[in-house]
Amino acid sequence: MIKKLRIMTPGPTPVPVDVLLEGAKETLYHRNPRFKKMLTSASEGLKKVFKTRGQVFILASSGTGAMETAVANTVSPGDKVITVVGGKFGERWAELCKAYGANMHKIDVEWGDYLRADQIEKALKENPDIKVVFTTLSETSTGVVNDIKAVAEIVKKTKAILVVDAVSGLIAEPLEMDEWGVDIAIAGSQKAFMMPPGLAFVAVNGEKAWKRIEESKSPRYYFDLRAYRDKYTDTPYTGAVNLVYQLNKSLEMIESETLEKVWERHAIFANAMRKGIQALGLELFAKKPGNVLTAVKVPNDIDGLEFLKVCREEYGMVFSGGQAKLKGKIFRVSNLGYVDKLDMISAIVTIEMAMKKMGKDVLIGSGVKAVEESLLEADEK
Ligand SMILES: *Cc1c(COP(=O)(O)O)cnc(C)c1O
Numbered sequence: 001m002i003k004k005l006r007i008m009t010p011g012p013t014p015v016p017v018d019v020l021l022e023g024a025k026e027t028l029y030h031r032n033p034r035f036k037k038m039l040t041s042a043s044e045g046l047k048k049v050f051k052t053r054g055q056v057f058i059l060a061s062s063g064t065g066a067m068e069t070a071v072a073n074t075v076s077p078g079d080k081v082i083t084v085v086g087g088k089f090g091e092r093w094a095e096l097c098k099a100y101g102a103n104m105h106k107i108d109v110e111w112g113d114y115l116r117a118d119q120i121e122k123a124l125k126e127n128p129d130i131k132v133v134f135t136t137l138s139e140t141s142t143g144v145v146n147d148i149k150a151v152a153e154i155v156k157k158t159k160a161i162l163v164v165d166a167v168s169g170l171i172a173e174p175l176e177m178d179e180w181g182v183d184i185a186i187a188g189s190q191k192a193f194m195m196p197p198g199l200a201f202v203a204v205n206g207e208k209a210w211k212r213i214e215e216s217k218s219p220r221y222y223f224d225l226r227a228y229r230d231k232y233t234d235t236p237y238t239g240a241v242n243l244v245y246q247l248n249k250s251l252e253m254i255e256s257e258t259l260e261k262v263w264e265r266h267a268i269f270a271n272a273m274r275k276g277i278q279a280l281g282l283e284l285f286a287k288k289p290g291n292v293l294t295a296v297k298v299p300n301d302i303d304g305l306e307f308l309k310v311c312r313e314e315y316g317m318v319f320s321g322g323q324a325k326l327k328g329k330i331f332r333v334s335n336l337g338y339v340d341k342l343d344m345i346s347a348i349v350t351i352e353m354a355m356k357k358m359g360k361d362v363l364i365g366s367g368v369k370a371v372e373e374s375l376l377e378a379d380e381k
Contacts, residue, residue, distance in 0.1 A: 011140070011197070081105070277367065
């Protein structure tokens with residue numbers, strides 16, 4: 001039986017052929033003027049997707065490298081910081097801050113729930129010496145999106161800087177760095193950029209962030225943002241040349257669709273999937289679901305890991321499971337990046353068929369009907 005591979009995971013995401021082909025081009029010397037031009041154009045394009053006039057640095061690492069960069073450059077041992085832990089990626093901020101010896105004020109949010117801006121307000125009021133607030137735009141492990149605009153509104157009135165993990169959120173969810181007052185935001189290539197893994201991005205917006213970076217006493221070398229700033233838009237170390245070609249192609253594709261339309265597409269698709277899931281009688285996991293992915297509770301009478309295996313082995317459809325304490329309890333259907341309407345239809349149909357195969361009493365066609373109707377309705381607007 002032929003099975004086509006369909007990746008509907010929130011990273012790596014599907015890569016369009018045009019982007020793949022860029023990677024097959026001749027590798028230039030990284031000091032070649034032609035490559036330097038490509039770096040400059042990538043840096044300009046990145047500013048547009050981060051919505052900042054600040055500099056955006058390109059690192060050869062996965063997204064976690066950009067997270068470590070943010071921590072190493074802003075946190076000195078003993079510094080008081082806030083981390084928001086409402087899932088696996090918020091937890092990663094906390095682990096990084098611990099590794100760098102921060103004096104951490106942890107805001108625990110139940111996994112699946114979202115951060116309330118007044119939790120940040122209260123913590124900052126009680127701890128006026130907080131230096132950095134670490135948050136997550138789209139908490140990929142739970143499917144929740146946080147209201148970063150409201151958080152920025154509060155943090156910008158204080159001495160603290162706001163760092164946002166937008167690794168899965170950037171390009172999929174609105175983020176207006178300059179307008180909202182986000183000081184540092186990070187992203188990664190294998191998410192909404194529709195690229196293979198391997199690049200991470202760190203956007204630094206303004207003097208408040210740079211002052212913090214200058215003051216940090218933490219040891220850093222490869223990830224020292226001052227080295228990237230001094231060489232900008234050139235790269236201090238060997239650039240990931242072919243990935244930069246791919247980045248330029250991806251940015252070109254996003255610009256031609258327009259960032260606003262890309263945000264809208266993610267909203268339409270995520271909304272359609274939520275409708276489909278609920279029409280099937282399944283339950284959403286996130287209390288405030290974002291537009292990157294849909295996290296679904298695994299019904300009690302179904303083995304969550306077996307379900308993923310059936311989707312993968314019978315249909316070639318790859319969904320993500322739950323991470324850490326959510327393992328086996330949820331599955332996650334991503335619509336991040338290079339995903340189209342028929343991918344959404346394939347995804348819901350796979351869920352229906354796999355559930356049926358596993359003995360779950362679902363009404364075949366009920367999910368796909370809701371997804372189709374939702375997509376058609378969006379077309380009419
Ligand atoms: C994917 C992701 C990361 C980075 O993970 P890597 O595996 O290091 O690329 C960080 N934060 C969020 C929210 C993510 O979705």
